[in-house]
Amino acid sequence: METTNKVEVKNRLLFMDSSPLGHVSDSTVKIMYTVCITLLPALAVSVWMFGWEAVRVIVLTSVFTIAIEAIISKMVSYKVNFMDGSALLTGILLAMNIPANSPWWMILVGALVAVILGKHVFGGLGQNIFNPALVARVFLIISFPVEMTSWPKPLVYDSTTGATPLGILKTEGLGALAGTNLTDLAIGQMGGSLGEISAIALLLGAIWLFIKKYITWEIPVMFFATVAVFAGIFHLIDPQTYASPLFHLLTGGVFLGALYMATDMVTSPMTFKGKLIFGFGCGFFTMLIRLFGSYPEGVSFAILLMNAMVPLLDSYFPDQKFGMVKNG
Amino acid sequence: MNYADKFKKTFFTENPVTGMLLGMCPTLAVTSSAENGIGMGLATTFVLMGSNLVISLLRNIIPARVRIPAFIVVIATFVTIVDMGLQATLFELHKTLGLFIPLIVVNCIILGRAEAFASKNSVLQSFIDGLFNGLGFTFSLFILGTIREILGSGAILGMTFIPENFRTVLLFVLAPGAFITLGFMLVGMNRISKALGGK
Numbered sequence: 245m246e247t248t249n250k251v252e253v254k255n256r257l258l259f260m261d262s263s264p265l266g267h268v269s270d271s272t273v274k275i276m277y278t279v280c281i282t283l284l285p286a287l288a289v290s291v292w293m294f295g296w297e298a299v300r301v302i303v304l305t306s307v308f309t310i311a312i313e314a315i316i317s318k319m320v321s322y323k324v325n326f327m328d329g330s331a332l333l334t335g336i337l338l339a340m341n342i343p344a345n346s347p348w349w350m351i352l353v354g355a356l357v358a359v360i361l362g363k364h365v366f367g368g369l370g371q372n373i374f375n376p377a378l379v380a381r382v383f384l385i386i387s388f389p390v391e392m393t394s395w396p397k398p399l400v401y402d403s404t405t406g407a408t409p410l411g412i413l414k415t416e417g418l419g420a421l422a423g424t425n426l427t428d429l430a431i432g433q434m435g436g437s438l439g440e441i442s443a444i445a446l447l448l449g450a451i452w453l454f455i456k457k458y459i460t461w462e463i464p465v466m467f468f469a470t471v472a473v474f475a476g477i478f479h480l481i482d483p484q485t486y487a488s489p490l491f492h493l494l495t496g497g498v499f500l501g502a503l504y505m506a507t508d509m510v511t512s513p514m515t516f517k518g519k520l521i522f523g524f525g526c527g528f529f530t531m532l533i534r535l536f537g538s539y540p541e542g543v544s545f546a547i548l549l550m551n552a553m554v555p556l557l558d559s560y561f562p563d564q565k566f567g568m569v570k571n572g
Numbered sequence: 573m574n575y576a577d578k579f580k581k582t583f584f585t586e587n588p589v590t591g592m593l594l595g596m597c598p599t600l601a602v603t604s605s606a607e608n609g610i611g612m613g614l615a616t617t618f619v620l621m622g623s624n625l626v627i628s629l630l631r632n633i634i635p636a637r638v639r640i641p642a643f644i645v646v647i648a649t650f651v652t653i654v655d656m657g658l659q660a661t662l663f664e665l666h667k668t669l670g671l672f673i674p675l676i677v678v679n680c681i682i683l684g685r686a687e688a689f690a691s692k693n694s695v696l697q698s699f700i701d702g703l704f705n706g707l708g709f710t711f712s713l714f715i716l717g718t719i720r721e722i723l724g725s726g727a728i729l730g731m732t733f734i735p736e737n738f739r740t741v742l743l744f745v746l747a748p749g750a751f752i753t754l755g756f757m758l759v760g761m762n763r764i765s766k767a768l769g770g771k
Contacts, residue, residue, distance in 0.1 A: 353741065361752065387743040 272369070275458055275509075276329025282449035283336055283504070289442035293398035294344035298438055301346055302339045308355035309335035316364050330369050334358050337377035340439020340500060341544070342384065345396045350388055354380040374551045375511050378544045385544070395435040408436045409495040414540035418487055429494040436496070443499040450503040459507040462516065466523025467502035467530075468493060474531035486535070497543035498530065505543075511551045517561035518554075525550040575700065582708040584768055589712035589754075590761035594680040598672050599713060600750040606729050609717025610710060611665045612672065615654045617706025619676050622650040624690040624702030631691045643686045644677065651676045681709060712757070719753050720744045 290298045313331035317324035338358050342351070361383070362376025363369065385392045395408050409429065428434060430443050439446070453459045471492055478486035492498070497505075506512060506526050513522050526546045533542025588594045598616070603609045626646050627634075634642045655673045658666040666673065676682070685705055690698040721727055724744030726734035734740065743749045 349739075365755070383743055386746065386748070387741045388739060389742070391739075 272330070273325075273328045276333050278456065278458065279453065279504070280329060280333050280336055282452045283340070283439075285445040285448045286340065286439055286442055286500075287336070289445040290340070290344070290438040293433070293441060294396055294438070297344040297396065301342065301344055301351065301438060302336065304348060304351045305339040305342075305355060306332055306335035308352055309338065309359055312355055312359040316359060320364060320368065322368055324364075324368055328369070331359065334363070334376045337375075337439070337504065338380050341377055341381040341437050341497070343392065343395045343437055345394070346391065350384060350391055353387070354384050357383045370510055372510055373554070374548050375505050375508050378505055378548055378551075381544050382548060385539075395437065397435045398433050398441070408440075408540065409434050409491070410534065410540040411435075413487055414534075418485060426490055426494060429491070434495065439500045439504075440495075440497045443494050446499045446503055453503075453507075458509075459503070460519065462519035463506050463512060463523040463526070464502040466520050467506060467527045468498070470524050470527025471498055471531055474528065474535075478535065492531070492534065496534075496541045501526065501530070501543035501547055506547050506550070511554060513554050513557040513561075515558060515561050515563045517563075518557035521557055521561065522550050522554065525553065578701075579704055580768065582704040583711060584761065585765045587708045587712055587761065588681045588684075588705055589709060589716075590758055591765065592684075594684055595709060597675065598679065599716065600747065600754065602669055602672050603713055603717040603720055603750060604724065604745045605721040605727075606714055606717040607665070608668055609713035609715075611658075611662070612669055613706070613710025613713040615658065615669070615673060616676055616679060616681070616709055617703065618654055619647060619650040619679075620682055620685060620702040620706040620709075621699060622653075622702075623647045623682055623686055624698040625695060626650075627686045627690040628693060628695045628698035634691070639687075639691065640683075643683060643691075647682050647686070648677050681705060716750070716753055716757060719757070720749055723753075724749060 287298075287302060290302075309331045310326055313324060313326035317326050335355065335358075338351075338354055342354060346354075358376040358380035362374060362379035363372045366372045393411065395411075434441055450459065450464070454461070472489040475487065475489040475492040479488050502523075506523065513519050526543075529546035529549055530542045533539055533545055539545070582588075585591055589596075589599050595616070598612050602612045623643070623646050627643055630642070630646075651674060654676065655666075658669070658673065685701060689701045693701070718728065721729075723741050724746075726732055726738065726740040741749075744753065
């Protein structure tokens with residue numbers, strides 16, 4: 245066994261099953277750091293778009309989350325390995341959810357909420373019901389609406405801050421977005437949080453996760469499909485008021501949410517049917533909030549809502565077990 | 573009956589809010605500031621004392637089969653008194669508490685004390701039980717309201733203390749803040765109760 249695995253057995257993150265046992269090099273630590281690495285293209289785009297401000301936010305969130313996790317590890321009765329990569333991943337995901345011009349105190353509040361309210365009140369890694377980074381984002385968006393809605397524009401523009409395309413859609417209508425180029429949206433040339441701007445970079449990282457089988461196709465595909473169909477129906481009914489499905493897919497947090505947030509191993513269903521319904525619910529509530537809610541963006545609320553339903557989905561839609569008789 | 577011991581119990585180990593999780597509706601709804609918490613707490617204390625007293629007096633007359641409607645009538649009478657009294661004297665507070673004053677009628681703590689204590693014990697004991705439980709309720713609401721007011725509006729009892737360019741955490745004035753604060757309060761109160769030798 246690798247040394248990392250030994251650390252984990254000590255931390256009771258891994259449990260030994262009865263034999264026969266196969267050797268796999270995957271471990272929680274390895275998965276966590278792999279996910280962090282696959283986020284690098286998206287982080288690179290954010291640095292390209294927002295400059296040093298983005299680096300500052302990423303460094304601050306990572307340092308804060310790891311430091312808070314280290315302090316928490318001294319206070320709780322169970323063992324916490326604060327270098328297992330989960331705190332770092334939460335930090336990076338939090339960075340991707342907030343604007344590049346976030347003040348340091350807001351980042352600190354976000355990190356406290358993510359690590360304590362998002363994870364450790366439930367009993368630490370693997371026990372949390374909700375995605376910690378999303379809990380922090382929603383906490384911040386409700387608590388500091390001014391700071392969380394003045395998004396810096398990419399450096400290629402002259403103006404400094406502005407609304408996201410979805411924000412403009414909500415307040416000024418589709419007409420104000422007439423000049424928007426879909427390629428710009430795909431690359432990431434728009435106002436937004438660090439991680440929601442570049443769909444292509446996120447997809448690039450996620451492909452590696454698919455190959456490694458750390459995430460499965462059900463949730464992201466159902467998420468994308470539901471958003472596209474929902475937006476498509478309304479776009480067909482009234483193209484003057486409702487934006488196209490592609491616009492809804494490429495703006496906001498759909499890519500980040502579908503590929504990295506909704507697929508979080510701890511807070512997503514385990515069964516096939518459960519995953520499909522989970523992905524559908526995420527997409528459905530996202531579009532419901534975007535089109536009819538008071539917030540311009542609904543991905544984070546949608547995923548948290550579906551997170552709460554995971555235990556229900558897992559028990560209502562179990563996988564057919566091998567050798568079991570249907571309705572037996 | 574040992575009153576000092578009972579007093580300690582109703583404040584910590586058997587506190588209506590943090591010990592038994594009763595009366596959650598007003599607890600979560602009106603504690604956006606310490607002042608509202610105290611107002612709600614004292615209004616409930618008055619009703620508790622009054623209803624416990626009257627129900628204890630009538631405990632041998634009320635037939636067991638219709639006791640709940642009878643209790644509710646007594647409680648509703650006192651709630652009406654509080655409602656009209658507050659409207660006449662503290663109109664501002666009455667406006668903020670609004671609907672939650674009439675809702676004292678269905679507060680579990682009051683019916684709970686009537687059923688569990690006042691209908692079985694002497695008048696004086698019931699009256700004191702009502703007073704202690706009411707004060708325990710007020711105490712929890714005050715703490716909850718204070719924490720939410722400090723974090724959410726940067727003030728204590730309506731007096732703002734933070735500099736103007738500082739931000740407060742808006743979430744704590746809203747409903748989720750009540751749940752989060754209550755959760756952490758339960759942790760704290762359980763620790764205290766344990767230290768006091770409770771269960």
